[in-house]
Structure formats: structure tokens, C-alpha cells
Amino acid sequence: GLIYYRVGTDTTRRLLEGPASGIRDPKMSADGMVVTYARRSDPTGPLAGNPYQVWAISVATGAEELISVTRGGQAGQGDSRDPQISADGRFIVFRSAAEDLVVGDGNGLADIFVRDRYTGVTSLLSRTDEGVSGNSVSTRPQISGDGGYAAFTTFADNLLPGDMNGLEDVVLAVIPREAAPDTDSDGLPDGWERDQFGSLDPVVGPGFFRI
Secondary structure (H helix, E strand, C coil), X not given: CEEEECCCCCCEEEEECCCCCCEEEEEECCCCCEEEEEEECCCCCCCCCCCEEEEEEECCCCCEEECCECCXXXXXXXXXXXXXXXXXXXXXXXXXXXXCCCCCCCCCCCEEEEEECCCCEEEECCECCXXXXXXXXXXXXXXXXXXXXXXXXXXXXXXXXXXXXXXCEEEEEECCCCCCCCCCCCCCCHHHHHHHXXXXXXXXXXXXXXX
């Protein structure tokens, strides 16, 4: 299982009960409110043909959220692993062999994606400026703390002009950012409030109120 230690107390609690097939690559946001990880899409199913999917879980509520998700809300039809998370938990980058996470990804190879949890938008990062997928595998994603950039390694030679060395390169990509929903108009993104408080309700705990 995945274990979370609550700082400032003497207690350790289980955040997620791990399936028999295991949980991989757990990473926690710097603010301590979101954990991302990879586990098989069906914990009770056979290992064969049961790819890993990337998930996130709220420390405040225990609610799980599928990150390697198609536009139709289904788990991607391919292995997704190696998640990395921004400091505030908004952006998660990961590698995936799924071709149905975004429109136009048909290379059949492992690519690098980013999920904006606040807007629900997934973007392909291992692509050319014209939107063409890389022509070889991309792996080992990393993300800056502010969620502005992602770095990854790739054997693709069509991502940048003049890449003719035939070797694995490190690529830096700008993460697209859109305005996050703020339905209660308090200046705080809805996604951030849910991560921090569990809801948009101004009462966040005994004796504590969001103002």
C-alpha cells in the first residue's frame, strides 16, 4: 500500500490500499496535498493486457482521479507510468504508449504528456511545433516546481530542427497553461481549493474559515 506520514503528528496512515499488482512511482506535490502514482487499470484483473495507468489522490479527501484519461473519460489503451507532479499539484507529466489520450497521436510509441488537473486538459509534449508526434520513444519526464516546463529524454529526431546526432537527447518543453476555473470568484482556482480543503465550502475545519 501507499503510506502517508502526516507531518506534525505521531501517526502514520494508509492513503491507498495497494492492489496485488502493486503501485509504482509514487510522487507527492511539494505542498503535500496530492500524490500521483501508477497502478494497473483493473487491480483485480490479470496482469497480461492490463496496462498501468497514472492516477492522483487527494490527501485531504482520499478521492482518486485518473490522469491517463481519454477525452471520453476512459482509461488510456496503453501503458502509462513515471508521473511527476508540480509543486501545487496542478500539473502531472507522464510517459504513455496510449494513442487515445489526445487527438492526432498515432505513432504507436511512448510519448510524454501533461495533464492539467484544474482544467481537465491533457497535452502531448513530445511533439513538433506543428503538432506532429515524435518519431521515436520519449521517456523519463521531469517537471519544474512552478509547472511551467517539462524536460524529458527522447530518441526522436524530428522534435527540433537540426537534430541529426542519432543519439538520445534531452528536450525542454513549455507546458501550456490556461486560466483555471474559479466558480466562486474568490481568486483561487477551484482545483486548488479542492486539493487544500476538500471542497469550495468556506468552512474548512473546526474553528477555521477561508476568507
